[in-house]
Amino acid sequence: MPDRLFSPGAVLARLPHLSPLTTAIGGLAVWLLIVRALRWRRYNAIHRKYGPKWNNGLGVLDPQEAQEIMHTSTFYDMPTLLYYALSFSLFKTYAIPSISKLLVATKELSTKGNVSRRLSDTELLISTWYICPISGFSDPAFHLTNKGPNAKPADDPRANIALARANWLHSKYKISNSDFLYTLCLFVTGSIYWSDLYGWRSLSALEKHAFYVFWAEVGRRMNIKDIPDSLEAMLAYSKQYEDTYMVPMESNRDVSTYSLDELLGPVPEAFGLKSLATKAVLSVLDNITREAMMYEKQPWIIRAAVDTVMAFVAFVQRFLLLPRYSGHSLVEYGPPRNVKPGEYCARPWYKPQSSSTAGYYFDMLLVKIGYYLEMPSTQLKSGGYRLEEMGPEKFENDGHEEVMRNAAKLQGCPVTGPWSSEGRKSA
Numbered sequence: 250m251p252d253r254l255f256s257p258g259a260v261l262a263r264l265p266h267l268s269p270l271t272t273a274i275g276g277l278a279v280w281l282l283i284v285r286a287l288r289w290r291r292y293n294a295i296h297r298k299y300g301p302k303w304n305n306g307l308g309v310l311d312p313q314e315a316q317e318i319m320h321t322s323t324f325y326d327m328p329t330l331l332y333y334a335l336s337f338s339l340f341k342t343y344a345i346p347s348i349s350k351l352l353v354a355t356k357e358l359s360t361k362g363n364v365s366r367r368l369s370d371t372e373l374l375i376s377t378w379y380i381c382p383i384s385g386f387s388d389p390a391f392h393l394t395n396k397g398p399n400a401k402p403a404d405d406p407r408a409n410i411a412l413a414r415a416n417w418l419h420s421k422y423k424i425s426n427s428d429f430l431y432t433l434c435l436f437v438t439g440s441i442y443w444s445d446l447y448g449w450r451s452l453s454a455l456e457k458h459a460f461y462v463f464w465a466e467v468g469r470r471m472n473i474k475d476i477p478d479s480l481e482a483m484l485a486y487s488k489q490y491e492d493t494y495m496v497p498m499e500s501n502r503d504v505s506t507y508s509l510d511e512l513l514g515p516v517p518e519a520f521g522l523k524s525l526a527t528k529a530v531l532s533v534l535d536n537i538t539r540e541a542m543m544y545e546k547q548p549w550i551i552r553a554a555v556d557t558v559m560a561f562v563a564f565v566q567r568f569l570l571l572p573r574y575s576g577h578s579l580v581e582y583g584p585p586r587n588v589k590p591g592e593y594c595a596r597p598w599y600k601p602q603s604s605s606t607a608g609y610y611f612d613m614l615l616v617k618i619g620y621y622l623e624m625p626s627t628q629l630k631s632g633g634y635r636l637e638e639m640g641p642e643k644f645e646n647d648g649h650e651e652v653m654r655n656a657a658k659l660q661g662c663p664v665t666g667p668w669s670s671e672g673r674k675s676a
Contacts, residue, residue: 281568288572295321296455303455310459312466313384318459323379323440324576327448331440332579335375336512337533338439342432343505344541346498351422353500355641363641364511365596365622370639372594375436376579377411377636378467385409385660402665406656407580410636410668412470413655417648418640419471426474427490433468434487437461437480447559449566470659495541502543514595515620529555593621599634600625636668 295318303310310318323331343349356363385403403409419429437460444452452460461480468476477483509527516523531544532552539546593600602625603609615621625631637652638645650670657664664670 284568284571288567288570291321291325291572292450292453296453300455303458310462312463313382315459315462315466316379316383318456319379319463320576322444322452322456324578325573326450327444328573328577330443330448334439334443335436336372337443338435339371339432340505340508341435341439341534341538342428343508344495344501344538345428345431346496346500347425347494348428348432349498349500349504351424352504355422364507365514365594366598367641368508368511369594369596369598370634372579373599373634374411374415374636374639377407380578380580381405381408381411383408383463383466383470385662402663403660406660406664406668407636409470409656409659410652410664411639412467412659413652414636414639414648416471416655417652418644421644427494429471429473430468430475431487431490431494433464433471433473433476434483434490436467437464438484438487447563449563491537495537497541497543499543501541505542505544511595514622517619525551595620595622596629597621597623597625598629600629600631601633602626602631637670 299310299314299318343352382405385406385408387404440460441452441457444450457480461483465476477486509530513523513526513530516526518524528547528551531539532547532555534542534544536546603612612621612624616624623629637649653664653670
């Protein structure tokens, strides 16, 4: 008899009967607590790690520490939002006539045939700076004691190869230091603005400072002069530059229109969806940028709808969704000789051709519905890319050795292994 009193069935029978509503409320409460406990773990961990040093040192961080802090938001917490923040920052530069006129002259962003590759390569180069260690070493402390021509090669030299390639490409054009500096500032201010406006959380003071430290270092490695000495000064410079130089010009409209067409390529024309998407994008632009690009002001209800949707997404992310288990980036980890990105534009540059029948027909379906404008192919570099080859087609086979020499200078040690020139030749 005593054994029966403690049987599972008897124990359950003595529990109070819970209604379905009570059970649902209890389950939701438990879920909210779980999400709350897990969603802030990376944020809290990175602030425990670097907060004391930053506070005690009055804001002292080295570039790779700043990069690690940035990864919490850009790689885990808000990768999609901050990816579009960078995209919009680049888009905003087209409202500066000196920039847009150069792009029209080079035809890199003023013809449909060139714009998709230019956008793809720019995204991949910048993503490489973001994700791969800027020192070239996973352990920055080791790097500090390991410099010089006879030093041990870097673990991952991709960030510096990408920087050296961007420097080499930029050297082919006459670009003013002020235009370089304004673009650099936007990469910092744009991320802060978008996280404040649409993120499920804002960037903390530590994170904002980390963005400044990292991008200031990128600027120095790109030989940009007169970089503001603080985040506040950078914000002031951006505002002053826009007030002075962001004025209406036909070239601004031309370049921005081609870019919009490419970015919204996957959106179908049916039911006016593409037109609506274009209006939504334009509604997010601030007035000075929109007017400089010579676009009409959009109906207030479009911006209200965008804000409502983004607020709902932020609410769901913050309170209802578990955090990412793994990071999200265009750039993959690991050392393959030919690298393939994790995502693709409307024209799928660097997307491998499917080796299976099912994969081939799936790609064909994506083309039919307009998600891709054409099939992956050798013309779109389906074999992948190498960083030292990126850029306009006319420069694809030029500058490789110079890029590698400059990458070695940037990281203070040789470039060897699959990323090197020797690795390229054996690929």
